[in-house]
Amino acid sequence: MLGLMGYTLIVTALLAASGWAAERVALVCSAPARWVWVMAIVGSLVLPVAVPSVSFDMPAMLAADGPAKTVALRDMTSAKLTPAAWLPAQAQNAAAGVAASTALNTALTWAWAVASGALLLALLGSAVYLAVRKRRWSRRQMAGASVYLSPDVGPAVVGLLRPRIVVPAWLAGAPEHQQTLVVAHEQSHLDARDPQWLTVCLLVLVAMPWNLPLWWLMRRLRRAIEVDCDARVLAAGYDLKLYGATLIEVGQRRSAFVGAAAAMAESRSFLEQRIGIMVRPPKRWARRAAPAFAALSLCMVAVAAQVGPPAKVRHQIALPAGLVANYVGYYQIDEHEVMVVSQAGDRLLAQRNQGHSWKLLPESETGFFVRGADMQVLFDRAGKGRPAAGLVLRQYGVDVRAPRVGAEAVQRVDAHIARRYALQRPAAGGAAAVRRNLDLARDGRLELADFTPSFGQIALRNLPGSGQLLKDLGAVRSVKFYGVSRHGWDMYEIEYEHGGALCHIAMNSDGKIANVLFQKKGGAA
The missing domain is CATH 2.40.128.50 (Lipocalin)
Incomplete structure (x- = not known):
C-alpha cells in the first residue's frame, strides 16, 4: 500500500508539471486550459490503476517477428524509473520490509477509507446544505434566464448533477448590463458543462484524498474553468471594459459559502490575474517559449507513463x-x-x-x-x-x-532425458538457432519462429535486461557444443569479441527452443 501511494504521488506530481507547462501553451494560443487539468486529474487515477494491472493482446500484425502476444503495461515501464531503484541496496531491503508490513498496510487502508468517506460525506453535506437553503430562494427571470435569487449566495452555478444559476439579491437592483453579463457568465458555465466536469474530478479526489499534488490540480482546474469562461463570454461579443468592471463589482461583494461550485467571484488576487489575462496580450517571450513548454509537457507525460509501479506484495495465507x-x-x-x-x-x-x-x-x-x-x-x-x-x-x-x-x-520424460544424456549429441538445428538469436538479441530482437510460443514471449520480456551485456560482449565469433546436461539440455560455449558465455537450451522434437539458460563466463546466470 505504501509503495502504491508513493508511486501515485510521483505520477501525479509529474502530471502536475505537465499541466503547468501545457497551460502556458494554452494561454498563448487562446485555447481552453481546463482540459489540461481535467486530463491531468483523470490521469492521476488512471495511470496508477492501469499500469500495474492491465495487459492486452497485441495483434500478430503488430508483434515483432512473431504471433500475437500478451503485453502487460507494467512491463512497458522503465526499471530505472521505479522509485525503489533510486535507493541504495540496503535501503531497498528496508523499504521492502516496511511495505510488506501487514500492520502498516492495514492501518493505511483504514486511514484511506476513513479519509475518502469523510470527504464524500463533506461533499454530500454541502449538497444537502445548499438544497435546504435553495428552498428559501425565490425564482425569477433575469436577462432571459431562469435564476434563483438568494440574499447572500452567488453569482454561482450550484448543484453538481443538476446545476442551476443563483444570483445575490443585490444584483436585482444593479444596472441591466451587469445583470446581463453575470447571467451570461454563469450560463456559459452551464453550456460548457463545467459543473459536471468538476464533479468527475471531485470524485477522483474522493478516491485519493491523501494525494497532495491532486489538491493542487483541483485548485488549478477551478481557476482554469473561470479563465475559460471569461474567454467564452468575451468571444460572444460582450464589451471587455463593462465585463471587467462587473467582475470587480462582484468581487467586492463576497458571496456566502457555495461549496463545490463554479462561482464568478474568486479571491482578489485571482480576479486581478483574470483581468490581466483578458486585457494584456501574451508577451513576446511567452510566444517564443510555447514550443519549449509544449515539448516539456509531453516529456513529463512520457516520464509519468514510464515510472515503474511497485512490485506486488504477496501475502501467504493458511490452507487446510x-x-x-x-x-x-x-x-x-x-x-x-x-x-x-x-x-x-x-x-x-x-x-x-x-x-x-x-x-x-x-x-x-x-x-x-x-x-x-x-x-x-x-x-x-x-x-x-x-x-x-x-x-x-x-x-x-x-x-x-x-x-x-x-x-x-x-x-517418458525421464527416459528421454536419460537417452539424450547417454548419447551426448546436440539436437538438430540447435547451434544455428543459438547463433541466429544471439546475433539478433544485440539489437533487441529475436527470431520467434525458433521458440515455443510461450517461451518466446518470456524471452522477449527478459531481453531488455540482457541488452547491455550482449552489447558489451560484442559480436559472436563461435558457437561450440560441449555436451548434454543431466537435465537433457544442450550446452554451448559462446566465444564473443570481448569475452565468453555459456548457453544451455532445452529443445522439443519439433526443433523449437522451450527454455534457455544464458550465463557470462565468470558471471551469474
Whole structure:
C-alpha cells in the first residue's frame, strides 16, 4: 500500500508539471486550459490503476517477428524509473520490509477509507446544505434566464448533477448590463458543462484524498474553468471594459459559502490575474517559449507513463491440508518437461524435471507464489476429494497451461532425458538457432519462429535486461557444443569479441527452443 501511494504521488506530481507547462501553451494560443487539468486529474487515477494491472493482446500484425502476444503495461515501464531503484541496496531491503508490513498496510487502508468517506460525506453535506437553503430562494427571470435569487449566495452555478444559476439579491437592483453579463457568465458555465466536469474530478479526489499534488490540480482546474469562461463570454461579443468592471463589482461583494461550485467571484488576487489575462496580450517571450513548454509537457507525460509501479506484495495465507492435497500430482509443462507437485504439511513443493525445488506458498485457495521469484502457480479449482485437472504456470506475465498427467508421462520424460544424456549429441538445428538469436538479441530482437510460443514471449520480456551485456560482449565469433546436461539440455560455449558465455537450451522434437539458460563466463546466470 505504501509503495502504491508513493508511486501515485510521483505520477501525479509529474502530471502536475505537465499541466503547468501545457497551460502556458494554452494561454498563448487562446485555447481552453481546463482540459489540461481535467486530463491531468483523470490521469492521476488512471495511470496508477492501469499500469500495474492491465495487459492486452497485441495483434500478430503488430508483434515483432512473431504471433500475437500478451503485453502487460507494467512491463512497458522503465526499471530505472521505479522509485525503489533510486535507493541504495540496503535501503531497498528496508523499504521492502516496511511495505510488506501487514500492520502498516492495514492501518493505511483504514486511514484511506476513513479519509475518502469523510470527504464524500463533506461533499454530500454541502449538497444537502445548499438544497435546504435553495428552498428559501425565490425564482425569477433575469436577462432571459431562469435564476434563483438568494440574499447572500452567488453569482454561482450550484448543484453538481443538476446545476442551476443563483444570483445575490443585490444584483436585482444593479444596472441591466451587469445583470446581463453575470447571467451570461454563469450560463456559459452551464453550456460548457463545467459543473459536471468538476464533479468527475471531485470524485477522483474522493478516491485519493491523501494525494497532495491532486489538491493542487483541483485548485488549478477551478481557476482554469473561470479563465475559460471569461474567454467564452468575451468571444460572444460582450464589451471587455463593462465585463471587467462587473467582475470587480462582484468581487467586492463576497458571496456566502457555495461549496463545490463554479462561482464568478474568486479571491482578489485571482480576479486581478483574470483581468490581466483578458486585457494584456501574451508577451513576446511567452510566444517564443510555447514550443519549449509544449515539448516539456509531453516529456513529463512520457516520464509519468514510464515510472515503474511497485512490485506486488504477496501475502501467504493458511490452507487446510486436505485442500492442498488435491493439488499434488504431475503436470505437463512442455513436451519434455513435467512439474511434480508434492505436499509438505500445509505447503506444496514444485520440481521441474528433477531440478531445483520451489516452495509454493498459498495466497488464495487456488493461487500459489514463489517468494523472491516472478513465478505463480494457479491450480484449477478442485472439488471435495477431487484433484485439480490442471494448472497455469505464470512467469514474467506469461501464462502456460499444464494439464494433469499420470506417472507414465514422468517416466517418458525421464527416459528421454536419460537417452539424450547417454548419447551426448546436440539436437538438430540447435547451434544455428543459438547463433541466429544471439546475433539478433544485440539489437533487441529475436527470431520467434525458433521458440515455443510461450517461451518466446518470456524471452522477449527478459531481453531488455540482457541488452547491455550482449552489447558489451560484442559480436559472436563461435558457437561450440560441449555436451548434454543431466537435465537433457544442450550446452554451448559462446566465444564473443570481448569475452565468453555459456548457453544451455532445452529443445522439443519439433526443433523449437522451450527454455534457455544464458550465463557470462565468470558471471551469474
